[in-house]
Amino acid sequence: MHRVIAWLLVLAGLxxxxxxxxxxxxxxxxPTLAAVADLGDPGVAVVSAPGVLELTxxxxxxxxxxxxxxxxxxxxxxxxVREWLQDAHHxxxxxxxxxxxxHVLGARTVPGREAADPRLADIWIAQSAAAGRATLDxxxxxxxxxxxxxxxxxxxxxxxxxxxxxxxxxxAEHAAARxxxxxxxxxxxxxxxxxxxxxxxxxxxxxxxxxxxRPAVASGRTVIDVRDPAARRAGSxxxxxRS
Amino acid sequence: xxxxxxxxxxxxxxxxAGGLLSTGVLLAGCAPTPVPQAQVETAxxxxxxxxxxATRISQAAVxxxxxxxxxxxxxxxxxxxxxxELALRSARYAAARAGAPAGPAYGADVxxxxxxxxxxxxxxxxxxxxxxxxxxxxxxxxxxxxxxSAREPYRLxxxxxxxxxxxxxxxxxxxxxxxxVDPEGAAGLAAAPxxxxxxYADVLLRGPDSLHAxxxxxxxxxxxxAVVTRADAEAVRAAGGTYAQERALVPGSVVAAxxxxxGALVMAAYDWSVTHSLPPEAGTGRLxxxxxxxxxxxAVRGATRRWVEVMAFAVPPAGSGPVRVVAAQHGPVAVEAx
Numbered sequence: 001m002h003r004v005i006a007w008l009l010v011l012a013g014l015x016x017x018x019x020x021x022x023x024x025x026x027x028x029x030x031p032t033l034a035a036v037a038d039l040g041d042p043g044v045a046v047v048s049a050p051g052v053l054e055l056t057x058x059x060x061x062x063x064x065x066x067x068x069x070x071x072x073x074x075x076x077x078x079x080x081v082r083e084w085l086q087d088a089h090h091x092x093x094x095x096x097x098x099x100x101x102x103h104v105l106g107a108r109t110v111p112g113r114e115a116a117d118p119r120l121a122d123i124w125i126a127q128s129a130a131a132g133r134a135t136l137d138x139x140x141x142x143x144x145x146x147x148x149x150x151x152x153x154x155x156x157x158x159x160x161x162x163x164x165x166x167x168x169x170x171x172a173e174h175a176a177a178r179x180x181x182x183x184x185x186x187x188x189x190x191x192x193x194x195x196x197x198x199x200x201x202x203x204x205x206x207x208x209x210x211x212x213x214r215p216a217v218a219s220g221r222t223v224i225d226v227r228d229p230a231a232r233r234a235g236s237x238x239x240x241x242r243s
Numbered sequence: 244x245x246x247x248x249x250x251x252x253x254x255x256x257x258x259x260a261g262g263l264l265s266t267g268v269l270l271a272g273c274a275p276t277p278v279p280q281a282q283v284e285t286a287x288x289x290x291x292x293x294x295x296x297a298t299r300i301s302q303a304a305v306x307x308x309x310x311x312x313x314x315x316x317x318x319x320x321x322x323x324x325x326x327x328e329l330a331l332r333s334a335r336y337a338a339a340r341a342g343a344p345a346g347p348a349y350g351a352d353v354x355x356x357x358x359x360x361x362x363x364x365x366x367x368x369x370x371x372x373x374x375x376x377x378x379x380x381x382x383x384x385x386x387x388x389x390x391x392s393a394r395e396p397y398r399l400x401x402x403x404x405x406x407x408x409x410x411x412x413x414x415x416x417x418x419x420x421x422x423x424v425d426p427e428g429a430a431g432l433a434a435a436p437x438x439x440x441x442x443y444a445d446v447l448l449r450g451p452d453s454l455h456a457x458x459x460x461x462x463x464x465x466x467x468x469a470v471v472t473r474a475d476a477e478a479v480r481a482a483g484g485t486y487a488q489e490r491a492l493v494p495g496s497v498v499a500a501x502x503x504x505x506g507a508l509v510m511a512a513y514d515w516s517v518t519h520s521l522p523p524e525a526g527t528g529r530l531x532x533x534x535x536x537x538x539x540x541x542a543v544r545g546a547t548r549r550w551v552e553v554m555a556f557a558v559p560p561a562g563s564g565p566v567r568v569v570a571a572q573h574g575p576v577a578v579e580a581x
Contacts, residue, residue, distance in 0.1 A: 033277070051279030078284070083367065083393035095279045103276065116394035120322070122300050123393050125293055144284045175275075 002194065009191030016184020023177035031172060033057070034164040035096050037105035042157040043089035044115045046107070046149040050078055052093055053147055057165040057172075059139045064149035064158035071134040071151060071158050074124035078144040084123055088115035088153075093161065105163060115153035288363040290420030291371060292397075297417060300388060301356045301373050304399040308332070315339055325389065325398035327493070327512050327551040330576040334537060338575075341536030357383060360414050360500045360508060362423035367392045370400070370498050372510070374411070380404055385555050385570050387498065387510055401512060401553035403572035406463050411569060412502035412557055424499035424507045432507055432558050433458070436499035437492070439558050439566055440511035444490045447515075462568035464554075475517070482528070484521040484545070490514070490552075505560040508569075513552040515573070520545030520581065530578065538578035545581040550574060 033056055039046065046064070053060050053075070064071050076084070089112040097106040119129060125145070128136040138147065150157045292300065307323035317333035324332065356373035370389045377383050382404045388397040405411070415421040426436045434442065442455035450456070450469050459465075476486040496512035521528055527542040534548055535541040555570035 049279055050281030054282065055279055056277045077289075079365070080393055086394075096276050098276045120396050121394055122292070122296065122303075122390060122396045125296060142282065144282055 006191045006194035009187045009194065011191075013184045013186070013188025013191055016180045016187060018184075020177050020179075020181025020184055023174040023180065027174060028177075029167060029172065029174055032164050032166055033096075033103070034162065035103040035105045036160065036162045037091075037093055037107050039091050039107055039157075039159045039161070041109055042091045042159050043109060043112070044150060044153055044155070044157055045085065045088055045090040045118070046093065046157045046161050047081060047085065047090055048093045048147045048163075049095065050144050050146065052095055052163070053138055053145055054140050055096065055163075055165055057140070057167045058169075059137060059166050061135060061137050061164045061166075062147050062149070063133065063135045063162040063164075065133045065160040065162075066151055066156070066158035067132055069151045069155060070129060070131055071149070072118045072127070072129045073134045073136040073147060073149050074118055074121075074127040075136065075138050075145050075147045076123040076125055078146050080123040081146040081148055084118070084121055084148070085115060087112040089113060090115070091157070093163070105161065115150065117153045118148060118150045119152075288365050290361040290418070291364050291369045292361055294359070294361075294417045297359045297361060297371060297373065298356065300371075300397045301386065303396065304386070304388065305355065308399065311336075323396060323398055324400075326400040326496075327553050327572070328399050328401050330551050331572070331574045334574065334576045338533045338536040343532040343536035356386070359417040361417045361420045362500055363420040364423050369397075371397065372498075372500065372508070375402070378404070382407065384572075385508075385510065387553075389498075401510065401572055403510070403553045403555050403570035405570045406568065409557075409567065409569045412504050412506060412508065414500055414502045414508065422501035424501050424509075426497040426499055426509075429561070430507075431505055431560055433561050433563070433566060434558065436507060436509040436511070436556075436558065437497045439509055439556055440492050440497050440513075440554070443511075443554060443556065443566070443568070444492060444513055447513075448488065448490050458565055460565040460567045462571075464568060464571040464573075472517070475519075479519045479521070479528075482521055482525045484519055484525060484528075486517070486519045488515065488517045490516075493551075496553075499558070502557070504563075506563070507558045509556040509558050511554055511556075513554070515550040515552050516547055517550075518545070518547040530580070533575060534578045537575060538580040540580060543580040547579045547581075548575060549577040549579075551576050 037046070062073055064073055090110050091107045092110060094106045094108055096103045118124075126136060126138060128134045134149075136147065138145070149161050304323045307320060311317065311319035311324070311332065315336040317329070317336055320329055320332060355376040357376055358374045360372040360374075362369075362371065368389060368391045370387060373386045373388070375384045375386050384402045384404045386399060387401045389400045390397040424430055424432070424436060429435045429438075433439070442453075443459060446453040446456050446459055447465060447468055450465075472488060479486040491514045493512040493514055497509065498511075499507045499509040501507055519528075521544050523544075527544050529535075529541050530538055530543055530546060532541075534546070538546060550573050552571070552573040554568055554572075557567040557569050559566065
C-alpha cells in the first residue's frame with residue numbers, strides 16, 4: 001500500500017506539473033479579451049456600465065464604427081457622464097456574455113431623447129474622434145469611469161462597439177496554472193520521497209540450520225521462514241518482513 | 244499477515260487518479276467570464292478638470308479667439324467665449340470695422356496657460372482660472388473659464404491682466420485643486436467675496452469718500468478710473484450738462500478660490516455706465532472715435548456709455564490687512580446716443 005500511494009503521488013504530481021505547464025503555455029489565455037456589441041437600436045449614445053472598462057487587465061481599447069458619420073469616443077467620470085446623458089436615449093453596455101465560441105458585449109437600451117454634441121463638452125478625460133471609425137485606448141485608473149460612443153448626440157450612435165482588454169499579470173495567466181504546477185511539484189516530491197526514503201531491506205544473514213528461503217507470494221520478495229526453535233530462543237527476530 | 248493490492252486494483256486506482264486529474268485540468272481550462280465590478284468612488288470633491296483637460300480647454304479658447312480676432316467676427320467666439328469677454332471683444336471688432344483705433348484692452352492677448360486655479364467642485368456651473376503667459380503688455384492675465392453644464396464647454400469669460408507690480412498668493416497645484424470659496428460666505432476672510440466686490444464698486448464710484456476706501460490698498464486701476472471720470476465729469480459740467488455714473492455687480496459673476504495664506508483670490512464683473520447730457524444751448528458734443536463707432540455717430544447731445552469691468556482681488560484672512568486689487572479688465576461695450 002505504501003508503494004501504491006507513493007506511485008499515485010508521483011503520477012498525480014507529474015500530471016499536475018504537465019497540466020500546469022500546459023495551462024501556462026499552450027493553453028495560456030490569449031493576450032487580449034475582446035468582445036463586440038452589434039446594436040440594433042443604439043440610441044444617440046452607447047455608454048459602458050460602471051466596471052466594464054476595468055473588466056480585466058491594465059488597459060482597454062474601445063473601437064466604435066458608424067459608417068459615413070463622424071464617430072466620437074470619450075471617457076469621463078461616471079457622475080459627469082450621467083450629467084451629460086441626462087434623459088438621452090442610449091444603450092448601456094453591461095458586460096460580457098459568453099457564447100459557445102467567444103464573448104459578446106451585453107447591452108440594454110434606455111429610451112429617452114436627444115443628447116448634445118459630445119465634441120463640445122469638456123468633461124472628457126480622454127477622447128478620440130474620426131470619420132467612420134474611432135479608437136480610444138484607456139489605461140486603468142482608480143475611480144469610476146465610463147466610455148461614451150456617439151456621433152453628434154442627435155443622430156444614431158455607432159451601432160458596432162468593440163472592447164478589447166489587454167491581459168497582463170494575473171489576468172494573463174490561467175488561474176489554475178500555478179496551483180496545479182505547485183500542487184503537482186509537491187505531490188511529485190512527496191511521492192519520490194516516499195519511494196526513496198522507505199526503510200531499506202536488511203542484509204541477508206546466513207541461514208541457520210533448519211532455515212530455508214522461500215519466495216513470498218504476496219510481495220514477490222524473499223521472506224525468512226522461521227522454523228528453528230533454537231533461533232527463536234536466541235531472540236532472533238528473523239520474522240517475516242515485507243520490504 | 245498483509246494483503247498486497249493486486250495489479251488490477253492498482254491499475255484501477257491509477258485510472259481513477261488520472262480521471263480526477265483530467266477532470267481538474269478540463270475544469271481549470273474553462274476560465275470564468277469576468278464580471279464588471281464598479282470601483283468605489285471617493286466622496287470628497289475632486290478638481291473639476293485634470294491638468295491635461297485644463298490645457299486642452301485653454302487651447303480650445305486660444306484657437307477660437309485667434310480665429311475670431313483674425314476675422315474680427317464675433318460669431319466665431321460664441322462656441323468658446325462668453326460673458327464680459329464676448330461683449331468686450333465683440334465691441335472691439337465693431338469699433339475696428341468702423342475704423343476706430345483700439346484702446347488699451349486691459350485683457351489677455353495671449354492665453355497660453357502658465358498655471359491654473361482648479362477648484363475642487365461637484366455639479367455645475369463650474370469654473371477654473373488659468374494664469375496666462377504675458378501678452379504685449381508684458382503682464383500675465385487671469386483667464387476665467389466657465390462651464391454652465393456638462394453639455395457645454397468651458398468658455399473664456401474674462402481675462403483681466405495683472406496690475407503692474409502685484410503678485411499672486413500661491414494656491415494648491417492644478418492636480419490637487421483648490422478649495423472653491425462660497426461667494427456669500429466670509430469663511431475666515433476679511434469679508435465675503437461678494438461683499439468685497441460690492442464694496443470695491445462703491446470705492447470706484449465714490450473714491451476716497453467711500454466708507455470702504457480704507458479696506459482696499461491703493462491700486463493703479465482705481466487711480467486711472469478716478470482721473471478719467473473726474474476730467475470727463477468736469478468737462479460736461481463746465482458745459483452746463485449733467486454727468487452720472489452707475490456701477491452694478493454682474494449677478495452670478497463672483498468666483499473665489501482659497502489661497503495658501505488662508506485668504507482668497509476673488510474675481511467679479513461690473514456693468515459700469517456713464518450718462519451725460521448737454522443743455523440745448525451747448526450744442527452737440529463729439530464722442531471719442533471708439534464710442535462714436537459703437538454709437539453709430541460722432542455728434543451727440545448726450546449719451547449713455549456702457550463698459551464692462553472685471554476685477555480680481557487678493558482677499559486676505561480676517562485681520563490681515565487690506566484687500567488688494569491684483570488684476571483688471573475693462574472696455575466699452577455699448578453706447579446709446581441721444
